[in-house]
Amino acid sequence: MSEVDAAQAPTPSPAPLDMPPPSPSWWRRVARWLRSTNPIVVTTLAFVLSIAVGGLLIVFTDTPTRKAARYFFSSPGDTFSRAWHAVSTAYIALFEGSVFDPHISSHASVWQALNPLSETLLNATPLILAGLAVGLAFRAGLFNIGVQGQLIIGVVFAGYAGFAWNLPAGVHLVVALVAGLVGGALWGGLAGWLKSRTGAHEVITTIMLNYVAYYLLGYLLSLDGFKRSGSNQAISRIVDSNARLPKLFPSPLRVHAGIIMALLAAAIVGWLLTRSRIGFQLRAVGANQNAARTAGMNVGRNYTVTLLLSGALAGLAGCSQILGTNTAVTQDIDAGIGFTGITVALLGRASPGATVLAGLLFGAFQAGGVTMQSRTGTPIDLVTVLQSIIVLFIAAPALIRSAFRLRGAADTSSQQLAKGWNG
Amino acid sequence: MSALREESAPLVKAPEVVEVPASRNARLVSGSVLIVVGLLCALGLGLGSHAGYDARFGLSPAGAAIKIPALAVPARVAAIVLGALVIVFGVWRIARGFSRKAMRWVVAISIVAVVFSFLCWSCTGSQGTTLDLLGLLRQTIFLAVPLILGALAGVVCERSGVINVAIEGQMLCGAFAGALLGSITDSTAIGIVAALVAGGLIGLLLALFAIRYLVNQVVLGVVINLLALGITGYVYDALMAKDQNTYNTPPGLHAINIPGLSDIPIIGPLLFEQNLIVYAMYVLIVVIDLALFRSKWGLRTRAVGEHPRAADTVGINVRRTRYVNVIVGGVIAGLGGASLTLGSALPFGKNMTNGKGFIALAAVIFGRWSPRGAVGAALLFGFADALQNVLSFIGTPVAIPSNFLAMLPYLATILAVAGLVGRVRAPAADGEPYVGR
Numbered sequence: 106m107s108e109v110d111a112a113q114a115p116t117p118s119p120a121p122l123d124m125p126p127p128s129p130s131w132w133r134r135v136a137r138w139l140r141s142t143n144p145i146v147v148t149t150l151a152f153v154l155s156i157a158v159g160g161l162l163i164v165f166t167d168t169p170t171r172k173a174a175r176y177f178f179s180s181p182g183d184t185f186s187r188a189w190h191a192v193s194t195a196y197i198a199l200f201e202g203s204v205f206d207p208h209i210s211s212h213a214s215v216w217q218a219l220n221p222l223s224e225t226l227l228n229a230t231p232l233i234l235a236g237l238a239v240g241l242a243f244r245a246g247l248f249n250i251g252v253q254g255q256l257i258i259g260v261v262f263a264g265y266a267g268f269a270w271n272l273p274a275g276v277h278l279v280v281a282l283v284a285g286l287v288g289g290a291l292w293g294g295l296a297g298w299l300k301s302r303t304g305a306h307e308v309i310t311t312i313m314l315n316y317v318a319y320y321l322l323g324y325l326l327s328l329d330g331f332k333r334s335g336s337n338q339a340i341s342r343i344v345d346s347n348a349r350l351p352k353l354f355p356s357p358l359r360v361h362a363g364i365i366m367a368l369l370a371a372a373i374v375g376w377l378l379t380r381s382r383i384g385f386q387l388r389a390v391g392a393n394q395n396a397a398r399t400a401g402m403n404v405g406r407n408y409t410v411t412l413l414l415s416g417a418l419a420g421l422a423g424c425s426q427i428l429g430t431n432t433a434v435t436q437d438i439d440a441g442i443g444f445t446g447i448t449v450a451l452l453g454r455a456s457p458g459a460t461v462l463a464g465l466l467f468g469a470f471q472a473g474g475v476t477m478q479s480r481t482g483t484p485i486d487l488v489t490v491l492q493s494i495i496v497l498f499i500a501a502p503a504l505i506r507s508a509f510r511l512r513g514a515a516d517t518s519s520q521q522l523a524k525g526w527n528g
Numbered sequence: 529m530s531a532l533r534e535e536s537a538p539l540v541k542a543p544e545v546v547e548v549p550a551s552r553n554a555r556l557v558s559g560s561v562l563i564v565v566g567l568l569c570a571l572g573l574g575l576g577s578h579a580g581y582d583a584r585f586g587l588s589p590a591g592a593a594i595k596i597p598a599l600a601v602p603a604r605v606a607a608i609v610l611g612a613l614v615i616v617f618g619v620w621r622i623a624r625g626f627s628r629k630a631m632r633w634v635v636a637i638s639i640v641a642v643v644f645s646f647l648c649w650s651c652t653g654s655q656g657t658t659l660d661l662l663g664l665l666r667q668t669i670f671l672a673v674p675l676i677l678g679a680l681a682g683v684v685c686e687r688s689g690v691i692n693v694a695i696e697g698q699m700l701c702g703a704f705a706g707a708l709l710g711s712i713t714d715s716t717a718i719g720i721v722a723a724l725v726a727g728g729l730i731g732l733l734l735a736l737f738a739i740r741y742l743v744n745q746v747v748l749g750v751v752i753n754l755l756a757l758g759i760t761g762y763v764y765d766a767l768m769a770k771d772q773n774t775y776n777t778p779p780g781l782h783a784i785n786i787p788g789l790s791d792i793p794i795i796g797p798l799l800f801e802q803n804l805i806v807y808a809m810y811v812l813i814v815v816i817d818l819a820l821f822r823s824k825w826g827l828r829t830r831a832v833g834e835h836p837r838a839a840d841t842v843g844i845n846v847r848r849t850r851y852v853n854v855i856v857g858g859v860i861a862g863l864g865g866a867s868l869t870l871g872s873a874l875p876f877g878k879n880m881t882n883g884k885g886f887i888a889l890a891a892v893i894f895g896r897w898s899p900r901g902a903v904g905a906a907l908l909f910g911f912a913d914a915l916q917n918v919l920s921f922i923g924t925p926v927a928i929p930s931n932f933l934a935m936l937p938y939l940a941t942i943l944a945v946a947g948l949v950g951r952v953r954a955p956a957a958d959g960e961p962y963v964g965r
Contacts, residue, residue, distance in 0.1 A: 162759065162762060162763075166762070166763055166767050167766075248746055248747065250750060302946075305945040308693070308746055309890050309893060309945050310945060312886045313886075313938040313941045313945075314938075314942070316883055317935050317942075320931040320932070321931070321935070323931040323934075324931035327929065327931070444750075444754055447750055448751065451747065451751070483766070484762050484765030486757075486762035486765060488758075489757060489761065490762060491758075492754070493751050493758055494755065496751050497752075500737070500744070500747060500748065503741045504737075504741050523744055524959075525691055525746070525959025526691065526893065526958055526959065527953065527954050527958065527959075
């Protein structure tokens with residue numbers, strides 16, 4: 106990766122003869138690139154730092170390690186070997202659950218060997234969509250913390266269309282997807298409308314709408330007609346097979362067409378932002394709302410439209426959950442995607458392409474975390490810690506630069522992503 | 529010396545503020561809302577409650593020395609009269625309009641009227657239902673304690689110009705550290721100190737990234753919340769859940785009756801039979817309210833939050849002021865977290881703050897960044913929360929699903945931020961990092 110970039114770098118203009126060689130060798134250029142503040146280096150270092158912090162957390166809470174630490178001074182090696190064991194097994198399981206597992210039996214099919222990757226894609230699907238939702242709003246200077254609520258309402262709409270109606274194959278899926286999209290868009294647009302009409306800050310309203318959506322779902326799950334009849338648990342009826350996103354590969358692999366939908370959505374968002382009138386206005390409002398207003402743009406309507414679109418993407422994330430990964434609506438259908446989506450958008454720096462990569466990375470974390478928890482007993486909350494630390498470091502490039510003595514431009518401020526209360 | 533200079537009387541008398549009257553359109557909208565709410569109150573709650581039944585409100589605790597008889601109000605009459613009052617407000621608003629200050633009172637009185645009508649209606653489900661009003665208010669205080677402390681944390685932090693979305697994480701860490709260290713040492717004192725330190729550490733993290741590394745503060749707050757959620761959740765699963773007896777049975781604070789004051793009927797059992805954290809909260813409310821507007825620290829804090837460059841010019845250390853305020857805010861929020869575990873002897877649970885920090889943040893905004901306003905808003909949200917607890921016990925005339933009751937505080941917050949407050953003005957430099965000259 107780095108060599109390729111270095112090779113593509115423009116060759117320096119030939120130096121005058123009397124000035125001895127400023128043309129550095131390729132490895133010097135690589136070294137210089139490695140020590141500069143560019144997104145790839147910063148992301149890698151943030152990743153490494155998060156792994157280190159996570160390792161400390163594992164060590165401090167690991168029972169064998171703490172037992173060995175009681176006789177640390179008589180046999181310090183014990184403590185270190187226990188600590189190493191705890192950390193390495195956890196991280197190896199994280200890798201095996203998300204990329205490749207060498208422990209599968211020799212007569213397993215190729216499909217089984219691909220299972221970890223399939224799980225990664227499966228987990229990445231809603232994360233990419235949620236990350237796009239948050240990122241799109243960031244571009245307009247809005248912070249949509251309400252992906253959770255929008256996703257829930259999307260799930261309710263898509264799920265209801267999926268199990269209550271009887272439609273032919275193909276049509277049913279499209280109808281359910283549109284329903285989920287509309288549900289999320291309505292819930293997001295509500296926050297945008299409130300902001301444009303009353304000035305209520307979207308950070309507060311979207312958080313509150315999350316809770317409202319959560320309890321609304323709880324209410325629906327107690328209603329006959331929504332709830333599965335004959336079940337004591339709060340679970341909805343099962344989505345009709347016509348309305349499900351088709352699986353992409355044979356049986357053990359769970360990855361479904363949602364991932365294609367997510368990639369398409371990323372492409373559309375990319376097009377929207379850079380090539381369309383809506384995207385231009387959206388970015389203009391995000392860059393400087395006063396200038397945008399002076400140029401004749403309707404800033405208030407822009408807020409509504411942005412959160413409508415953002416909510417629609419969140420609704421699609423809900424579709425992936427209810428029409429693909431699961432088959433029935435439950436109270437915890439959100440599975441923390443709303444908030445992980447924020448970290449995905451931050452890691453992806455609100456650009457659609459990078460958001461896809463960030464979604465894949467955090468999807469891998471999520472998939473590996475399940476394996477890690479079941480194999481080594483390390484709680485899956487470690488993944489949340491890793492994700493938030495990565496994003497924390499990425500948000501502060503100045504910190505990374507001073508910690509690793511990187512050289513770089515004097516750009517110390519992070520991107521203008523969200524506005525303060527007066528914004 | 530510097531305090532003298534800072535507080536010397538202004539030479540120029542401030543010009544009288546001329547208020548721009550609300551536009552006709554705005555009056556029409558807010559007036560119609562009042563009329564509709566009044567109609568709903570009079571017709572829905574008034575006619576919806578049983579004609580002959582009285583709403584009875586209990587006002588003294590079970591074992592009180594001086595018994596106060598329960599207050600009995602004819603429910604239907606009360607709701608119709610109060611509804612009519614709100615309608616009159618609405619008509620007056622459209623016809624003549626209120627000044628901005630009067631409108632605030634009108635809104636407050638209308639809320640009280642509608643809530644009281646609702647309470648009247650809710651105990652007419654069957655003859656002789658008594659709503660324990662004192663219990664409701666006690667629970668309001670109990671539920672409002674973390675909200676009030678969180679809101680004070682937000683005020684202290686945001687008045688100095690740093691947005692604090694991380695109240696949730698500070699409270700969660702306070703609750704967590706209080707439970708963990710309180711359980712290990714079996715000492716409430718150490719538990720509380722641990723909670724304060726944990727809240728302060730998250731405050732330090734916020735301050736460091738916001739002030740030194742200039743990270744966007746809203747985003748930063750959300751990420752810190754996630755980090756707090758992850759770390760506490762991890763340690764809970766890895767340590768506390770495996771051995772609840774050792775690590776997660778925090779000792780509870782005892783209620784202390786203040787001699788004399790606790791014997792006053794209604795107010796005594798309501799305010800003066802509380803635990804140490806609640807008394808600390810009283811002190812904090814008074815101290816912060818006074819200090820913010822009457823002390824050197826308060827003047828500097830406000831100066832740094834409104835116009836850091838000007839503050840810098842007169843020699844105030846902007847960054848240090850902000851560091852101090854953000855960390856102090858974290859400590860106060862940590863105390864709020866401790867009230868969840870140590871204050872009620874409850875074990876820590878994953879994500880046990882469950883949005884309380886965000887509601888506290890909403891209280892800061894609803895209260896317009898003033899300590900009094902924030903406390904009032906926090907009490908309102910606490911009341912909404914307590915109401916849903918109480919209503920799930922007494923049988924209302926029409927059953928209200930528990931999920932809708934659970935939504936109340938959140939809906940109240942949205943209404944508060946959107947409808948009642950309108951466009952608020954935060955401290956001018958809130959969220960703006962100060963880079964210096």
